[in-house]
Amino acid sequence: MNTTTPARTAAPWWAGAVAGFLAAASGVAVGTGVAALLQGVPSPIESVGNRAIDYAPPFLKEFAVKQFGTADKPILIGGVVVTLAILAMVAGVIGRSKPRLAVGAVALIGVIAVAAAAIDRTTTASRALTLIPSVLTLAVSLAVLIVLLGTLTQLNRKLESLPAGFDRRKFLKVALGASALVVVGGVVGRVYGSAAAAASRAGIRLPGAAIAAPPIPAGVQLDLKGITPFVTPNRDFYRVDTALRVPDVPAEGWNLRIHGMVDKELNLSYRDIMNMPLVENRITLTCVSNEVGGRYLGNAAWLGVLTKDLLEMAGVQSGADAIKSTSADRWTAGTPLDVVTDERNAMLAIGMNGEPLPLEHGFPARLVVPGLYGFVSATKWLVDIEVTRFSDFKGYWTTRDYTAEAPIKFSSRIDVPKSFQSFPRDKVRLGGVAWAQTVGIEQVEIKIDDGPWEIATLGAEDNLETWRQWMWQWDDATEGTHKATIRATNKNGKTQTSERARIRPNGTTGWHSVQFRVE
Ligand SMILES: Nc1nc2c(c(=O)[nH]1)N[C@H]1C(S)=C(S)[C@@H](COP(=O)(O)O)O[C@H]1N2
Ligand SMILES: [Mo]
Numbered sequence: 001m002n003t004t005t006p007a008r009t010a011a012p013w014w015a016g017a018v019a020g021f022l023a024a025a026s027g028v029a030v031g032t033g034v035a036a037l038l039q040g041v042p043s044p045i046e047s048v049g050n051r052a053i054d055y056a057p058p059f060l061k062e063f064a065v066k067q068f069g070t071a072d073k074p075i076l077i078g079g080v081v082v083t084l085a086i087l088a089m090v091a092g093v094i095g096r097s098k099p100r101l102a103v104g105a106v107a108l109i110g111v112i113a114v115a116a117a118a119i120d121r122t123t124t125a126s127r128a129l130t131l132i133p134s135v136l137t138l139a140v141s142l143a144v145l146i147v148l149l150g151t152l153t154q155l156n157r158k159l160e161s162l163p164a165g166f167d168r169r170k171f172l173k174v175a176l177g178a179s180a181l182v183v184v185g186g187v188v189g190r191v192y193g194s195a196a197a198a199a200s201r202a203g204i205r206l207p208g209a210a211i212a213a214p215p216i217p218a219g220v221q222l223d224l225k226g227i228t229p230f231v232t233p234n235r236d237f238y239r240v241d242t243a244l245r246v247p248d249v250p251a252e253g254w255n256l257r258i259h260g261m262v263d264k265e266l267n268l269s270y271r272d273i274m275n276m277p278l279v280e281n282r283i284t285l286t287c288v289s290n291e292v293g294g295r296y297l298g299n300a301a302w303l304g305v306l307t308k309d310l311l312e313m314a315g316v317q318s319g320a321d322a323i324k325s326t327s328a329d330r331w332t333a334g335t336p337l338d339v340v341t342d343e344r345n346a347m348l349a350i351g352m353n354g355e356p357l358p359l360e361h362g363f364p365a366r367l368v369v370p371g372l373y374g375f376v377s378a379t380k381w382l383v384d385i386e387v388t389r390f391s392d393f394k395g396y397w398t399t400r401d402y403t404a405e406a407p408i409k410f411s412s413r414i415d416v417p418k419s420f421q422s423f424p425r426d427k428v429r430l431g432g433v434a435w436a437q438t439v440g441i442e443q444v445e446i447k448i449d450d451g452p453w454e455i456a457t458l459g460a461e462d463n464l465e466t467w468r469q470w471m472w473q474w475d476d477a478t479e480g481t482h483k484a485t486i487r488a489t490n491k492n493g494k495t496q497t498s499e500r501a502r503i504r505p506n507g508t509t510g511w512h513s514v515q516f517r518v519e
Contacts, residue, residue, distance in 0.1 A: 011152035011166035013093050019148035019171075020092020022178040023106060024084055027141030029185025031113075031133035036192035041125045042245060043189065044134040047116040049073075049080050049244045058401045062503055065240065065289050073244050084109065092145070099149045100159045106145050110138030121330040144178045193245070200250035201363050204356045209303055210277035219460035222469045224431040226416040230462070230469060231282070232298035234353050239360050240287045240296060240374065242396070247328040247381040251356075251364040256348070260324075260386035263315030270364050273350055276305050281345040284435055284467045286408050288373040288397075289503050293413055293512040297435065299466050302368050303351030307340040307385075310348060316341070316387055324386045324393050325367055325379040334395040334404055335369060335377045337387070344370045344438050345465060348382070370465035371438035373406045373507060403506040410436030411496060412444055412470070412488035414514045422517035428474040430456075435467035436490035443489040444470040448482055456486075464491075477518045485513040 028044060035043040042050065053061070053076070064072040087109060095102025117134040118127070149155060151171035221230045251270040258266040280303045287296035311323075316337065323340055326332050340346040346369040350357060357363040362380025369377035375397045386393075390404055398404045412434035417423065434441045440461065445453040459469035489495040500510040 011096050011171075013096070015152055015166065015171060016093035016096045017089040018092065018175060019095065019145065019152060020088040020090065020102070020106070021085060022175055022182070023092070023141045023145035023148060024088035024109075026144050026178040026181040026185070027110070027137040027139075028084070029182040029189070030140045031137035031185070033185035033188035033192075034136055035133040036189045036195075038125060038129055038132065039196060039248065041130050041133060042117070042120055043193075044113040044117060044137045045077060045080055045084075046244045047120040047130075047134060048113055049076050050120050050242075051116045052076065052080065053242050053244070058504060061400075062289065077244060088141075092148075095145070095149045096152050099146075099153065099155055102149065103142065103145060103159060106141055107138070110134070110141055113137055140181070144174070144181075147174050148178070193248075195248070196250045197246075197248045197359055197363055200252060201356050201359065204251060206303060206351045206354075206356055207274055207278060209280035211279040213280040213282055213301055214463075216282070217460045217462060220462050220469065222431060222457075222459045222471045224416055224429055224471050226418070227431040227469060227471070228413075228415050228433050230299065230459070230466075231353065232300055234300070234355060234358050234361070237298040237300060237352075237358075237361065238287065238296045240289060241360075241380060242331055243329050243381075246359045249328045249364060249381050249383075254364050254383070256365065256383060256385065258310060258314045258385045258387070260388045261317040261320040262311075262387050263317065264313075266310070266314050268310075270350070273305060273348065273365065276309075278303055278351075279306060279345070279347070280351070281347065281465065282462055283345060283347075283368055283370045283465045284437055285368060285378060286373060286435065286437070288375050288402065288406060288507045290411075290508065291503070292411070292500070292508050292510045293514075294508075297467070300353050301351075302347060302349040303354075304347040304349035304365070304368075307346045307348055307367070307369075308342070310385075311337075311341055311387070314387070320387045320389060322388055322390045322393075324388050324395070325377075325382055326384040326386075327362075327379050328381040328383050331379065332393075332395045333367075333376050333379045334390060334393060334398060335367075335372065336390075336405060339369060339372060339377075340367075346370065346377075371408055373408055375402060376404070376406045401504055406506045408435070408437050409501075409507045409509055410434075410439065410441070410488060410490045410494070411509075411512075412441075412486045413512050414484060414486050417484070417514055417516040419514055420516060422519050423477070425477050425479060425518055428477040428518055429471060430474070430484055431469065431471040432486065433467045433469055434486075434488040436488065437465050437467075440464040440491040441468045441488055442491045442493070444472075445487055445489075446472045447485045447487075448474060453487070479518050481515060481517050483513050483515050485511050487511050 032043040284299040290296035415432040444456040456470040456472035
């Protein structure tokens, strides 16, 4: 026996947990930092999250969008991180007595991350480049784990733990080193993540529209506190997409390819688009996931080029009936060819409310198609348009139980009152918005409790592709709790059905109602 080494005690469980945690954290931090330095490469956590999004059953996604709205992505990332941290800590605790088991478990998690990166289709980089972060994560995690476990128990070369215990001093040293890796990786990841597109956007001055939108008519905005503004400011515009990290697509180097059943394939740069005569149109965009009364719609002025002009430049061949549009993160939508070539203002947009598209709304370019839900038309971070046939492909959501074609179901919403708002008896004024893009809103009616339908006052009409405000005053209001119900009629003479339809496969129907009080 060697009596000169200080006696070692067995490592406490928390030291095992710290070892497992630091192994995973340093690996992930290094992978994330390196991913941020590589253009268009997702971090290991994002790749795992992207897989989770792709494999999740549609009902779960619907639930997530409904419950968490735009916060669904941070929540998913948080879920992946917490799960990983727990697994790694458990592995570390077990690793005190069974180091091989712990190393095997961490290796397995690392391999899952590598596999997720290998099949991550959201990347714009090469396959080999995409694998670098997760392979580094795997290597760093294993190395840190093995060294730390070695300080907890003595390990022989076969990773078998020998009875002698905890080397506190060495543990602290290695733990500090691993923590430094976590900090450096984290800082690099933060500083360099999606920096290229932001810098590119900041340098852009959009030209004015050659064909400007007509001025907004007076009277589109009704004078009622709490009513949704007629034009939605960019920062309030709803966001729905599958991107965990906003794709980092600088305008320089961006290329839009238009190909397929065309006479002449086009490759257009951002500059090419800016040099075309641009048009501006106000269009209200709507998401299929909008619940009755929901907030997943917004109205903006979009600046860009009409798709019918782009497709005319390319020359569409006979037999085609669809365009398949693809984003930088490999999301796809299928849109009927006649819709993007008819008289409506379907456009390739580069500007939104006087600014270059915000990063979350598709910078540098996206599609906006009046009258269709976003999932079959509004491709953000657009890079490719293929003229094709519906029989030859399916868009992202169409492979997930949604229909291939999805015109917007016209609808209406009560903005005022909010649920259980109360009014003084002489000031019961209700208001909101109604939309029937490309057709137009003819009439909005309000019903109090089981009373008769009363006709609301409509705000001025901007164009048939935007929503319209409405307002109604209840003159002989009675005290108590009441329910207001709304229904709209479009310019084809159709009135909204009271029948409830769910989101899947092609959007909700039903009347919105709100409870309120009169005092
Ligand atoms: N690349 C990409 N584009 C996309 C999506 C997406 O997931 N990825 N979602 C679509 C859906 S479902 C809608 S409703 C609109 C929403 O656009 P917004 O986020 O700018 O409001 O974008 C569409 N474009
Ligand atoms: Mo959507």
